[in-house]
Amino acid sequence: MxxxxxxxxxxxxxxxxxxxxxxxxxxxxxxxxxxxxxxxxxxxxxxxxNKESIAAALYLDALAGYHAIQMAALADAKTAEDGVKGVVHAYVDWVSANPEKARFVLYSRSAISKSEAGTSVLERSRAKVGEVLEWFAPHIDAGRLKKLPPECYGSLITGPAHDYARLWLSGRAKTDIKAYRDVFADAAWAAVRP
Structure with missing residues (x-):
């Protein structure tokens, strides 16, 4: 049942x-x-x-799928560099494999945040980001990653891939994002390594 x-x-x-x-x-x-x-x-x-609840559930379902891949990459990571690159690879691989869901997440966030479920969605999203930051915390404390304001890590680690994802998902970039996964992973590591 x-x-x-x-x-x-x-x-x-x-x-x-x-x-x-x-x-x-x-x-x-x-x-x-x-x-x-x-x-x-x-x-x-x-x-x-209602429709807003469906949209919020879809958004959370998509994020949960991505988060599971991300956490699996971190579970396999042995070093700070592995973790940073694993997070980028997880993002790129998920976007490439799920373009419709990725497009929905990228372009519907504003509408969902204004809905009745917006606060709940934001809290759950922050909790998932918190789990990722928890993994990085020992590496930051030990000096294996730059010490930065916590809110900067996401922008520096997935920001370049996220920007390209917007271009690719909107059709303005023709090359599949997966072709550049190592380029984005190297850029992320360069941005946060000590």
Missing amino acids: ATEKTSRKQEILEAALACFTEHGIDGTTVEMIRERSGASVGSMYHHFG
Whole structure:
């Protein structure tokens, strides 16, 4: 039974992603998502309640998928350099493998932050960033990474890849982001190494 619920919920999220991609969050209705997913009205409201809740759940689901890859890369890392490059590789690999989800995350954050679920989404997102910073903390304390304001690490480590992701996902850059994963990883390491 739990598998059925999980798969129905996932089907609704996949349908929502397709609808949001085609029509935007504002242009999508719950009925469009319901119709595309094949879910009943009761199932839609049981799992989510409204369109904003669906968008927030989709956003969090995408971030959770990315975060799992990121944490796996950190679990395999033996050095600060491995950790920095692993985080960049995780970001690039996730964006390349999930362009629709990545596009949704990059371009819907503002709309989601203004929704009823915005505060919850922001708190969960910050918690995931906190987990990554926890991994880096011993390396920072030991001088294996530059000591910087905590909020700067994300910009310096994934910033260049994130900027290129925006170009690639919008069609302004034609080369798949994955082709440059080592370029971005080297740049991140150069930015934060001591």
